Amino acid sequence: MDDLYRQQIIDRYKHPLKRGMLDPHDITYEDENPLCGDKLRIDLRVSPEGIITEAAFSGDGCAISQASADLLTEYIEGKPLEEVRTLSKEDILDLLGIELSPIRLKCALLSLKVLKAGAYGMKEEKDA
Amino acid sequence: MKAETFSRKYGIDIERIRADFPILKRQIKPGIPLVYLDSAASSQKPSAVIDAMSEYYRNHHANIHRAVHTLAEEATGMYEAARAKIAACIAAQPEEIVFTRNATEAINLVAQSWGRTHLKAGDRILLSEMEHHSNLVPWQILAKDRDLQLDFIPLTGSGELDLDACETLLGRGPKLVALTQMSNVLGTIVPIREIVRSAHRAGARLLVDAAQAASHMAIDVLDLDADFMAISSHKMCGPTGIGALYGKTEVLRDMPPFLGGGDMIRKVDWRSFEPNDLPYIFEAGTPAIAEAVGWGAAVDYLTAIGFEAIHRHETDIAAYAMESLREMPGLTVLGPEPSKRGGVVSFTLEGIHPHDIAQILDSYGIAVRAGHHCAMPLHTRLGLSATTRASFYLYSTFEEVDALAAGLRKVRAIFA
Numbered sequence: 184m185d186d187l188y189r190q191q192i193i194d195r196y197k198h199p200l201k202r203g204m205l206d207p208h209d210i211t212y213e214d215e216n217p218l219c220g221d222k223l224r225i226d227l228r229v230s231p232e233g234i235i236t237e238a239a240f241s242g243d244g245c246a247i248s249q250a251s252a253d254l255l256t257e258y259i260e261g262k263p264l265e266e267v268r269t270l271s272k273e274d275i276l277d278l279l280g281i282e283l284s285p286i287r288l289k290c291a292l293l294s295l296k297v298l299k300a301g302a303y304g305m306k307e308e309k310d311a
Numbered sequence: 312m313k314a315e316t317f318s319r320k321y322g323i324d325i326e327r328i329r330a331d332f333p334i335l336k337r338q339i340k341p342g343i344p345l346v347y348l349d350s351a352a353s354s355q356k357p358s359a360v361i362d363a364m365s366e367y368y369r370n371h372h373a374n375i376h377r378a379v380h381t382l383a384e385e386a387t388g389m390y391e392a393a394r395a396k397i398a399a400c401i402a403a404q405p406e407e408i409v410f411t412r413n414a415t416e417a418i419n420l421v422a423q424s425w426g427r428t429h430l431k432a433g434d435r436i437l438l439s440e441m442e443h444h445s446n447l448v449p450w451q452i453l454a455k456d457r458d459l460q461l462d463f464i465p466l467t468g469s470g471e472l473d474l475d476a477c478e479t480l481l482g483r484g485p486k487l488v489a490l491t492q493m494s495n496v497l498g499t500i501v502p503i504r505e506i507v508r509s510a511h512r513a514g515a516r517l518l519v520d521a522a523q524a525a526s527h528m529a530i531d532v533l534d535l536d537a538d539f540m541a542i543s544s545h546k547m548c549g550p551t552g553i554g555a556l557y558g559k560t561e562v563l564r565d566m567p568p569f570l571g572g573g574d575m576i577r578k579v580d581w582r583s584f585e586p587n588d589l590p591y592i593f594e595a596g597t598p599a600i601a602e603a604v605g606w607g608a609a610v611d612y613l614t615a616i617g618f619e620a621i622h623r624h625e626t627d628i629a630a631y632a633m634e635s636l637r638e639m640p641g642l643t644v645l646g647p648e649p650s651k652r653g654g655v656v657s658f659t660l661e662g663i664h665p666h667d668i669a670q671i672l673d674s675y676g677i678a679v680r681a682g683h684h685c686a687m688p689l690h691t692r693l694g695l696s697a698t699t700r701a702s703f704y705l706y707s708t709f710e711e712v713d714a715l716a717a718g719l720r721k722v723r724a725i726f727a
Contacts, residue, residue, distance in 0.1 A: 187670060188725050197726070219666055219682060220696025243696070245664035246726075290666065 195250035203239040212301030221248040252294035254278040267302040331357040339676040346677040351702030363608035393607030402531040409556040409593040414522035415445040417541035417556035422449040432458040437485040439464040441494040446520040470497040470646040481513040492524035497646030498655035529618040549606035570595040625654030628703040654703035665699040
């Protein structure tokens, strides 16, 4: 059995907790990895104090990209929007609990790229 | 027909052939042998090719067409002998074979040299919906620059070219028709000979992208009567870094140089030059000499086995793969029936992304390709973002198809 496809990732892919769209929302952003065909949108609701009160993702793609988006949107709920700035590649890998090859890393990091671009209008660098 | 009842008889000496390819002994992890099902992306290389390139570098290397010393003469002789072999392989004359970096560069050569001098604003180019990016983007670049119109022959439901629509589109008077002879995604073999005749009746030149086809079937450019053909070494057991453009002599003579530099000139002044003869006018700079030698050895190797035997073998394997895979719930095979395709089988598995399929198969040593296979518009047309592709060649076995089917059952179990 491949370590990449641990039960947690398969479960998150098949039964995501945070899949959906928020209407209304305060922040929305979507992007894709054209090479893989992974597409992702993240919606956020942010309180006047700058706390992410609700987060959701939608889109389609491989198990790694979708599980990563589900885990990340769950993780940031209740946290200050400012904290998104400090999130790194390692945080995503910690959430997933796996090591990834450079090609699959792009799948895992799509959610972080979309979240940061939405929150700050900035693109996540490859080695963030 | 059920897979169990399928005749698993080999029409070629499969054990001898597999012994010719050192990489097929590779284990991906200890105890997990390589099952290489990605030959449509690039084929593996027999010892004959590896040894020919090594022998060239060990004993014969020098720059070609320049010096009078022994090595230079030997290297030039080997390079030109390779050109003659590749020409003979497709029934062309050596001066009609221009060495390029790959099939993509061959198509770009036609677009930039022939296209810029023979096409004007409003002219049309006819392509198809199954083209690889290499036979699409060069024409988009030219179309933007010269204000040309691109038309596309649509596909039928079974993934073949709609030949009635082709006739209608030829009625718009395209100056060029550029088509693949075999789809790298659907596996479809295109009836190119008939289309060449229709295109010529309509007054168009015809370019065949044979990057896939040339490795799998006997090609006769005289019989096809194509004006241009792009071929690639690395898909037919040769090294990477070299391909070729075939062009009819009278068509090539009517084209200006593509890249400037050494070797493509006869005489140079401060402000002008006199171009060299065919095919050297299109070969600027020191070419891929060892790669040409290796490609020549690959052609010798494939010719000795016979393209017809190779094609039959691949069709047998592909038909067996289609039978095996179709039994799997949720699995859809793209493209036409086995009799109308080469050794390429692309498929989707419901609810499981191709990258996940490919990654899990890799853990069992099985190499397949996942993605859009450099045919993004085709995938959009089919309503798919990506597919998984297994592709076969002369060294592929029925047992490898069984390994693929077993691997896919494990993929399904993981996602169950």
